Amino acid sequence: MNVLDIEALSVSFLNYDRGTERTNTKVIHGLNLSIGRGEIVAVVGASGSGKSLLAHAIMGILPRNAARTGEIRMNGRLLDEKELLKARGRTLALLPQSVGYLNPLLSVGRQLQGPFDSKKSMEARRGLLARLGLGEKINRLFPFQLSGGMARKLLLAMSAQPETDLIIADEPTPGMGSEDVAETLHYFRELAAGGAGILMITHDLEAAAGTANRVVVMREGEVVEIAQAGSFAGDGSLLQHPYSRELWQALPGNGFKRPVAREVETIGQS
Numbered sequence: 136m137n138v139l140d141i142e143a144l145s146v147s148f149l150n151y152d153r154g155t156e157r158t159n160t161k162v163i164h165g166l167n168l169s170i171g172r173g174e175i176v177a178v179v180g181a182s183g184s185g186k187s188l189l190a191h192a193i194m195g196i197l198p199r200n201a202a203r204t205g206e207i208r209m210n211g212r213l214l215d216e217k218e219l220l221k222a223r224g225r226t227l228a229l230l231p232q233s234v235g236y237l238n239p240l241l242s243v244g245r246q247l248q249g250p251f252d253s254k255k256s257m258e259a260r261r262g263l264l265a266r267l268g269l270g271e272k273i274n275r276l277f278p279f280q281l282s283g284g285m286a287r288k289l290l291l292a293m294s295a296q297p298e299t300d301l302i303i304a305d306e307p308t309p310g311m312g313s314e315d316v317a318e319t320l321h322y323f324r325e326l327a328a329g330g331a332g333i334l335m336i337t338h339d340l341e342a343a344a345g346t347a348n349r350v351v352v353m354r355e356g357e358v359v360e361i362a363q364a365g366s367f368a369g370d371g372s373l374l375q376h377p378y379s380r381e382l383w384q385a386l387p388g389n390g391f392k393r394p395v396a397r398e399v400e401t402i403g404q405s
């Protein structure tokens with residue numbers, strides 16, 4: 136059984152313009168995705184393509200003005216309100232994209248230990264921080280005293296739960312040095328080896344291709360391709376969609392080719 140099954144997920148926002156006029160903006164269109172036990176699936180795509188909203192839809196934390204259709208199942212069970220309440224922070228973990236999720240008024244030590252966290256989770260978290268080079272001293276610091284990379288490590292540690300089946304990591308590594316990035320990716324591989332499913336949203340296509348089993352390429356709310364990670368190699372000819380190839384070829388090691396902007400494509404076609 137898969138850890139995660141998403142069927143025909145769509146998310147749209149209802150916005151009120153000029154008082155009474157309502158506009159409905161679709162930001163995710165008919166998305167299908169499954170993650171098996173022990174599998175790492177990366178999600179890549181330009182800024183605004185809907186990656187974080189996908190994460191928030193799975194976690195059940197979309198903003199109030201968002202409307203969602205489609206089905207999301209975890210371990211075969213529909214993730215409705217009741218299931219989400221049981222799963223979040225236990226079998227379902229989120230590593231949020233923004234360090235703004237940290238409480239500015241709590242020291243690191245106090246953020247790290249929620250009221251219901253077991254000794255086992257605390258051991259996992261402290262162990263992870265130590266692996267990332269952060270010792271006990273960090274406990275006394277407050278979020279404003281942390282560098283971007285340190286804050287990111289704290290978020291990673293806070294997401295650690297011994298019973299996690301599915302972890303949604305939204306940009307886990309920006310601001311981290313290369314050794315810490317490698318350590319973080321290694322940690323995800325360990326989690327996967329233990330049977331967890333991992334959805335890793337990232338701008339780092341090389342890290343995605345080097346760590347994940349499959350890579351989901353999103354553009355403007357749509358999945359253009361779900362590729363085997365190994366297809367991101369050479370000149371990208373194993374990739375099905377031109378946009379996936381563009382992303383791959385835009386990397387410094389692959390020629391730095393500038394991606395063709397959507398507008399230019401459209402003008403070219405008309």
Ligand SMILES: Nc1ncnc2c1ncn2[C@@H]1O[C@H](COP(=O)(O)OP(=O)(O)OP(=O)(O)O)[C@@H](O)[C@H]1O
Pocket residue numbers: 148162180181182183184185186187188189198232
């Ligand atoms: N509360 C909201 N109301 C209306 N539109 C929203 C809201 N939140 C997000 N959007 C829109 O949904 C789209 C997708 O946003 P999302 O945050 O998922 O992008 P992303 O792929 O995570 O981008 P990034 O790589 O910059 O993190 C964007 O166009 C954004 O403007």
Ligand code: NI
Pocket residue numbers: 186187188232305
């Ligand atoms: Ni995002």
